[in-house]
Amino acid sequence: MASNIKLFFNFAVLLKNRMKKFLSFAFIIFIGSLIKAQENPKILYLDTLESWNLHYQFTSANQYHPTFHALYSGTNSLKPGEEEAMSVTSTLFYGQRLWNGAVFYVNPEIAGGKGMSSALGIAGYPNGECFRIADATPALYAARYFLHQHIALSNEGYEKTDDDENSIKDRIPAKRVTITAGKFSLADVFDNNAYAHNSREQFMNWALMESGAWDFAANTRGYDYGIAVELIYPSWAFRLAGSAVPKVANGPDLEFKFNKAVAYNCEFEYKPDLFSRQGSIRVLFFRNLSRAGNYLNAINNFKNGTDTSLNVNSLSTYGGKKVGLSLSADQGLFKNFGVFIRAGWNDGHYATWAFTEIDRSFSTGINLDGDMWHRKDDNIGLALAINGISDDHIKFLNAGGYGFIIGDGKLTHYGLESIIEFYYLMKISTFLYLTADYQFVNNPAYNKDRGPVNIFALRMHTEF
Numbered sequence: 001m002a003s004n005i006k007l008f009f010n011f012a013v014l015l016k017n018r019m020k021k022f023l024s025f026a027f028i029i030f031i032g033s034l035i036k037a038q039e040n041p042k043i044l045y046l047d048t049l050e051s052w053n054l055h056y057q058f059t060s061a062n063q064y065h066p067t068f069h070a071l072y073s074g075t076n077s078l079k080p081g082e083e084e085a086m087s088v089t090s091t092l093f094y095g096q097r098l099w100n101g102a103v104f105y106v107n108p109e110i111a112g113g114k115g116m117s118s119a120l121g122i123a124g125y126p127n128g129e130c131f132r133i134a135d136a137t138p139a140l141y142a143a144r145y146f147l148h149q150h151i152a153l154s155n156e157g158y159e160k161t162d163d164d165e166n167s168i169k170d171r172i173p174a175k176r177v178t179i180t181a182g183k184f185s186l187a188d189v190f191d192n193n194a195y196a197h198n199s200r201e202q203f204m205n206w207a208l209m210e211s212g213a214w215d216f217a218a219n220t221r222g223y224d225y226g227i228a229v230e231l232i233y234p235s236w237a238f239r240l241a242g243s244a245v246p247k248v249a250n251g252p253d254l255e256f257k258f259n260k261a262v263a264y265n266c267e268f269e270y271k272p273d274l275f276s277r278q279g280s281i282r283v284l285f286f287r288n289l290s291r292a293g294n295y296l297n298a299i300n301n302f303k304n305g306t307d308t309s310l311n312v313n314s315l316s317t318y319g320g321k322k323v324g325l326s327l328s329a330d331q332g333l334f335k336n337f338g339v340f341i342r343a344g345w346n347d348g349h350y351a352t353w354a355f356t357e358i359d360r361s362f363s364t365g366i367n368l369d370g371d372m373w374h375r376k377d378d379n380i381g382l383a384l385a386i387n388g389i390s391d392d393h394i395k396f397l398n399a400g401g402y403g404f405i406i407g408d409g410k411l412t413h414y415g416l417e418s419i420i421e422f423y424y425l426m427k428i429s430t431f432l433y434l435t436a437d438y439q440f441v442n443n444p445a446y447n448k449d450r451g452p453v454n455i456f457a458l459r460m461h462t463e464f
Contacts, residue, residue, distance in 0.1 A: 049097075049169065049170055049171065050097070050163060050168055050169045050170075051096075051097050052094070052095060052096045052097060052168070053093075053094075053095050053163055053168055053169070054092070054093070054094050054095075055092075055093040055164065055165045055463065055464065056090075056091070056092055056093065056463065056464055057089075057090070057091050057093070057165065057200065057461070057462065057463040058088070058089070058090045058091075058460075058461070058462050058463075059088070059089050059090075059129055059200045059459065059460065059461045059462075060086065060087070060088045060459070060460045061086065061087050061088075061127055061129050061130070061204065061457055061458075061459045061460075062084070062085075062086045062457065062458050062459075063084070063085055063086075063115070063116055063126060063127055063455055063456070063457040064082075064083070064084045064085075064455070064456050064457070065078075065082070065083055065116060065453050065454060065455045065456070066082055066454060067080060067081055067082050068080055068450070068451055068452065068453045068454070069450070069451065069452075070449070070450040070451070071449040071450065072408065072409060072410070072449065072450075073408060073409070073450075074400075074402065074407050074408040074409030074410070075402050075407050075409065076120045076121060076402045076403070076404075076405065076406050076407035076408070076445075077117070077120070077121045077407075077408045077409075077445070077450070078116065078117045078120065078121025078122055078444050078445070078450075078453065079116070079117045079121070080450070083116045083117065084116070085113065085114050085115055085116040085127075085130075086113045086114075087111070087112070087113035087114065087115060087127060087129050087130035088110075088111065088112050088113050088138065089109065089110070089111045089129055089200075090109065090110045090111075091107055091108070091109045091110075091143060091165075092107065092108050092109075093105070093107055093165040093166055094106050094107075095166060095167070095168045097168060098147075101149055101150040101151060101152070101172070102147065102148070102149045102150075103147075103148045103168050103170075104145075104146070104147050104148075105144060105145070105146055105148060105166045106142070106144065106145040107142070107143040107144040107145070107166070108140065108141075108142055108143070109140070109141060109142075109143035109221075110138050110139065110140050110141075111131065111138065111139060111141075111221065112136060112137060112138030112139065113130060113136050113138075114130060114133070114136045115127050115130035115131075115132075116455075118132065119131065119132040119133075119405070120132070120405060120406070121405075121406060121408075121444055121445055122405075122406070122417070122441055122444045122445060122453070123206075123207070123212070123356055123357045123358050123387050123389075123405060123406055123417050123445060123446070124205050124206055124207030124208075124212060124356070124358065124385050124387050124417060124419045124441070125205070125206045125356060125405070126204060126205050126206075126419075126421075126439045126441070126455045126457070127199075127204055127457070128199025128203075128204050128205065128206055128209045129199055129200065129204070129459075131220050131221050131222070132220060132250055132404065132405070133220060141221065142183065143183075143221065143223055144166070144182070144183055144184045144185070144188075144223060145182050145183050146180055146181060146182030146183055146184045147179070147180070147181050147182055148166075148178070148179075148180055149178065149179045149180075149181075150172045150173065150176050150177075150178050151176060151177040151178075151179070152173035152175070152176055153173065153175040153176055153177065154173065154174075154175040155173075156174075156175075157173070157174035157175065157234070158171045158172065158173055158174060159171070159172060159173075159174050160172075165463070166188075174232075174233070174234050175232070175233050175234070176232050177229065177230065177231055177232070178229075178230040178232060179227070179228070179229055179230075180227070180228040180230075181226075181227040181228075182225070183223055183224070183225050184223065184224070184226070184228075185218060185222050185223050185224065186216045186217060186218065186224055186226070186228075186241060186243060186263075186265060187209075187210055187216060187222070189228045189230070189239060189241060190216070190239060190241070190265055190267050190282075190284055191210055191211055191214065191267070191282060191284055191326065191328050191342075192280075192282075193280075193282075193328050193330050193340050193342065194280065194330040194332075194338065194340070195330050195338050195339075195340040195365065195366075195367040195381065196208045196209060196330075196340050196342070196363070196365060196381075196383065197209055197210070200459075200461050201379075201425060201433065201435075201461060202379075202381060202423075202425075203365070203381055203383055203421050203423065204421065204423070204437055204439070204457060204459065205383075205385060205419055205421050205439060206355070206356050207356075207358060207361060207363060207385040207387055207419060208363055208365070208383050208385055208419075208421060210355070211284070211326035211328060211342050211343075211344035211361055211363075212344055212355075212356065212358035212361030212363070212385065212387050213324055213326065213344030213345055213346045213358050213359055213360060213361040214284065214286060214324060214326050214344055214346075214355065215286070215288055215322055215324065215346060215352050215353060215354055215355045216263075216265070216286070216354060216355050217243050217244065217245045217246075217263030217288060217353075217354050218246075218354050218355070219246055219251065219252050219253065219254055220246075220250055220251060220252045221252070224243045224244055224254065224263075225243060225244045225254055225256075226241055226242055226243025226244060226263075227241065227242060227243075228240070228241035228265075229241070234271075235270065235271050235272075235273075236268070236269060236270050236271065237267075237268075237269040237271075238266070238267070238268050238269075239265075239266065239267045239268075239269070240264075240265070240266045241263075241264070241265045241266075242258075242262060242263070242264055243262070243263045243265075244256055244258075244261070244262070244263070245261045245262065245263050245288060245289070245290045245353060245354065246290070246353060246354055247291070248291070248313065249292065249313040249351065249352070249353050249354075249403070249404045250353070250354060250404045250405075257318075260289065260318040261289055261290050261291065261318065262288075262289050263286065263287070263288045263289075263354075264286065264287045264288075265284065265285070265286045266284070266285050266286075267282055267283065267284040267285070268282070268283050269281065269282045270282075272331075274331055275331075275332070275333055275334070277331070277332035277333070278332075279329065279330055279331030279332065280328075280329065280330055280331075281327075281328075281329045282326075282327070282328045282329070283325070283326070283327055284325065284326040284327075284328065285323075285324070285325055285326075286322075286323065286324050286326075286346075287321070287322070287323045288320075288321070288322045288323075288353060288354075289318075289320065289321060290318075290320045290322075290353045291317060291318055291319075291320055291353075292312075292313070292320030292321075292322065292350040292351040292352070292353040293312040293313060293314070293320065293350065293351050294312075294320070294349060294350050294351075294392075295312055295348075295349065295350070295351065295390075295392040295393055295395065295396040295401070296349075296392055296395070296396075298310060298311075298312040298396060298401060299395060299396055299399050299401070302399065302401075310396075310399060310400050310401040310402070311401070311402060311403075312351040312396060312401055312402075312403055313351055313403060313404060320350040320351070320353065321347075321349075321350055322346055322347060322349075322350050322352075322353070323346065323347055324344065324345055324346030324347065325344070325345055325346075326342065326343070326344040326345075326361075327341075327342065327343045327344070328340075328341075328342045329341050329342075335369075335371070336368060336369035336370075336371050336372045337366065337367070337368060337369070337372075338366070338367045339364070339365070339366050339367070340363075340364065340365055340366075340367070340383075341363070341364040342361065342362065342363045342364070343361065343362050343363075344358075344360070344361040344362075345359070345360055345361075346359050347359075347390070348360075348389060348390025348391075348392055348393050349390065349392055351403055352403060352404075352405070356405050357389065357393070357403050357404075357405045357406050358387045358388070358389065359388060359389045359390045359393055360387065360388035360389065360390075361385070361386070361387050361388070362385070362386045363383060363384065363385040363386070364383065364384055365381060365382055365383025365384065365421075366381070366382050366383075367379065367380070367381050368380040368381075370427075375426070375427070377427035378424070378425060378426050378427060379423075379424075379425040380422075380423070380424050380425075381421070381422070381423050381425075382420075382421070382422050383420070383421050383422075384418070384419070384420055385418070385419040385421070386416050386417070386418050386419075387416065387417040387418075387419070387446075388416050388417070388446070389446055394411060394414050394446070397410070397411040397445075397446070398410055398411040398412060398414075406445040406446070407445070408445055408447050408449075408450065411445075411446060411447055412449065413447065413448035413449055414446050414447075414448070415442075415443035415446060415447070415448040416443060416446070417441070417442070417443050417444060417445065417446050418441075418442045418443065419439060419440065419441050419442075420439065420440045421437065421438070421439045421440075422437070422438050422439075423435050423436065423437040423438075424436050430464075431462045431463060431464045432460070432461075432462050433460070433461045433462070434458070434459070434460055434461075435457075435458070435459040435460075435461070436457075436458060437456070437457040437458070437459060438454070438455070438456055438457075439454075439455040439457075440452060440453075440454060440455075441453040441454075441455065
């Protein structure tokens with residue numbers, strides 16, 4: 001508890017010191033927007049347009065697991081003793097219209113705290129708001145700054161966008177090309193499942209907020225430099241993106257030697273109209289080139305004495321390749337009830353380089369809208385995630401190897417890592433939401449000799 005209080009204190013001090021700069025920046029842009037509006041008064045007064053917007057979010061998550069059974073532990077194991085951890089994130093979302101169809105967004109962010117066992121020991125880690133970092137002190141960084149450009153393909157048909165985080169109130173063409181360029185998250189563009197995508201308001205587990213087997217390129221905090229192009233029609237869309245990859249596995253710095261290290265993603269989305277409610281089906285393909293090590297090469301190097309660490313990520317030479325596929329679907333069945341399903345696969349010969357150590361993934365779940373019990377802004381989610389790894393990956397872990405997330409020292413009894421998550425999100429006031437969350441993790445890090453683990457969480461989220 002004392003560490004949590006200290007974390008909040010450090011966060012408050014940093015927020016106080018930095019907020020003046022944030023507000024000064026926003027005020028300058030605001031004045032510029034007013035001047036621009038005077039030159040063209042219609043820009044602020046059209047009922048479907050706005051010149052700029054500003055939003056804010058704060059999320060804290062406090063997680064706890066009691067003591068669980070473990071025959072042994074290794075370098076990257078979840079600690080079997082009783083454990084508690086807290087994470088906090090705070091983000092400012094500023095959007096400025098530049099010209100017809102173009103908006104520039106910038107998101108300064110502060111994050112602090114740690115996950116349990118420093119975000120190690122479970123491939124489907126239970127807190128999507130924490131990162132694998134050594135220092136729990138709140139830190140300020142530029143999460144996103146990117147250009148969003150819509151190009152009309154037809155003058156027939158328009159749709160409205162809401163005033164929201166990284167979304168300006170607008171009227172955009174229903175048939176269009178959309179370009180996103182700069183620093184953003186690939187998860188902003190791809191695999192946008194309606195019921196399992198947002199760890200601040202939906203499921204918290206990494207294997208539920210994205211497809212677990214999708215090793216989406218990003219730095220430690222989940223952001224990347226790249227460009228994405230989307231061809232969008234009312235009933236379908238096609239997306240393509242190229243982006244940088246980390247210099248080291250799950251590291252903070254990205255490299256820009258695109259002839260040797262680059263991530264490609266493409267996705268086709270179809271939006272069927274079933275049960276008089278629109279759903280979505282997505283097929284995602286990715287191919288990453290990086291310095292990721294090969295599992296079997298790491299074992300051979302250890303046996304012949306070339307590498308005594310058995311750390312697959314120490315093989316820092318170019319040539320690492322990972323390809324994979326993901327299927328994601330969501331569908332509203334009734335007025336207050338929806339379902340989702342995901343399945344993912346990657347070849348699993350080379351180490352995971354950015355997201356988490358999952359080579360095979362499956363998840364499914366349901367969502368209930370609180371309007372069913374006269375709490376229209378409340379929400380319930382229940383989901384199952386099953387994670388697996390490749391044969392090469394199993395051999396590597398059983399030899400005593402470790403990656404950047406898991407590694408118990410051996411893996412004599414491999415088992416699928418299965419996770420059940422249940423949450424209830426309750427709206428407390430206009431801007432405040434509280435979530436009670438429970439996760440059951442069987443075979444953490446694919447190890448039948450450890451677990452199961454019961455994880456309890458209380459999440460607070462505010463936005464305006």
